[in-house]
Amino acid sequence: MKRISRRIVLLGSAAAATASLVPTAVTRVLAQGTSGDPIVIGHQCELTGWDSATGFWRDKAATGLVDWLNANGGIAGRPVKLVTVDTKSDVDTGVNQLRHLLIQEKVDFVIGAEISSIALASNTIANENRTLYMTMSSSEATTGKGAAVPYQFRMTTNSAATAAGAAQKYVESIGKRWATFFADIKWGQSERDWWQKGVAAAGGEVGRAIALPVDAPDLLPFIAQIDRSADGIFIPVLNALQAIQLLRSSGYDQQVVLAGLSFSLFDYRELGAMGDGVFGIETAPVALKDSASGEMAEIYKALGIDDEGIHTASGKAAGTSMIMGIAQSLGFVKANVEASGWKVKDDTAALIRHAETVETYARGPLFPLGNVIVRPQDHQAFMDIYLLKIASGTVGKYAVAPKESTIYPAEVDLTKG
């Protein structure tokens, strides 16, 4: 038998490594009807690692919508160049990648990470660099006391807003007694607390909340502690798919509400028949018929998503909340660059001062589901929240919580300098 030599193994390894080389700092400029220097937007995205399921959608959305922007006049007539970097879902890598965008790529604006620890460590750096950071984190702390910075805006929703908006509707339709099964991490605890407040404000009550420790190998012992007499179960856990399967197979037939933006973490169709009666809280519906929006149809077309919300190339159900976050962040940049007369990065302070005077972003191509309001005090956007429900294997619109119902008190006032 032929002996495998060290050289062969090394050559094989080198070949495998070479085969895996695909560009990660992807830069895209497609300019039709645009002129001048490109406006450079950095995208700090979870392309790999534990949060890559949601990063997949942010990457698809940013890439597709920048192409769409360039095909439709760019921003202020200038082409847009997108530079995407991978955070690996890791704080140190994410921060290094942000510094790469700021220092080496010299980007004009950044669409930030979704993972709160990366976002919180990054927004300070972006602020020092005087670069506008459009955070994608859904932790309300990102725009709260001690973390909010002038050079950061959030054009997606957060835990506080989704709980405030959704709890009222779900208490009315499902019942007053609730149980919570939450991931024992900052996000899960935050969702638990805001849900409890929302349910209490709606006249309901949350009984015992069951904590799922991080990295717990088996969910069943924790699921078995959930109150069986509750009308509904609220679930902010990262492995929601497994949690629902175990709940159903353990005889829990209550209505289940997943925490905000959970349908971007997994494809709801993987639940099969167990998915029936599962609710979600998102910033956009999945099927196009539920939005009745020509602008949303245009976005789906640009991203290769069919009318049922299925991404044609990958076969996955669209993570619409991620897509909306990116669309609205790009929409914010476009609107404020054009209205404030922004030309170069030194103009960003003036752009922010202008943005703080803009209360409403009217429905349009990058705000496809209606007006979005931005609170100047903490730079937080509020939008209608879509309450979705899985029935007969498809997810559809159950109700809409108006943006006004999602507003919670601001902890800071950045307008005071």
Place this chain on the structure above:
Amino acid sequence: MRDRVGIVTALGVLTVLCAIAPLVGEFWSGVLARCVSWMFLAISFSLAYSYANIPSVAQATVFGAGAYAAVWATSLVGGNMILIMTAGAAAGALIALVFGALLLKMSHSGAAIGTIISAVTFSMLGNAAVAYTGGTDGLPMPAQAFHLLGMPFAVGPNIGMLLLGSAVLAALLVAFWLFSGTRTWRVVRAVQQNAMRAQVLGYNAAGYRLAVFAVSGCVAGLGGALYALISRHVAIEVVSLSMSLKSILWAAVGGVTSIYGGPIGVLAVQLASELLLRWTVRVDLIIGLMLIAVALWMPRGVMGLRRPRSSQQSQ
């Protein structure tokens, strides 16, 4: 017993890092500064594994304790960097003392499993104790007027922190090199090679191992404090099991039996990762292949290359 080649190599590496920092620019200076803080972690693993005979998979827990202690200390003592680094080192030593006292009651493999359980447990506790750790969101380093020996000092991923970290690490390595020529160190080596024989000869083997493990914790905690000052934000990820595994990889690449190998291992792995990230999202695959190659053909890491295997075996 003193390893002249090792100390010269390690100091040479640190000198080169500091010399090239002004040339490579702000971004790479920050990357190198962070690497220097991780060198403490790699060295702490080598100390624990090769000299205390404790295969610790929880060194990142100790490193993280130092990082959090630095953040908490900053709130209490302000921007005095000496006090902040002392707090980190003390926290690391204390945690290692507690860990070590428990681990020494276990067998070699039992201790390895014990450290894994400790790492996971501390990660879970850190995630749950959001009020103290910030959980997954983490804690920012409080804004302070930082100063070192009365001089204002800018913390963050910058050349200043790279120079400071390198200076502290160089002092530590020189101190270790000097100490490695003493009689006490010969006893440490004797205990490491055969604890029972050393015990029969009248030495307190457990005491020596515990002391070395506490020193490894002190080194990790000091590195954690520097990491906090460089990153200015500490999240619970820093105490994770995967961070501990990184420290093992760094030490393995540099040479786990030599504390001088840690800096080389960190640089080799992290700089390769940083460069590969510009080209591919499959960095971990390539680093994994690199580590397999190291395990197959450089089992003693980079530091093991300097002498023929026969002489290494006799060490």
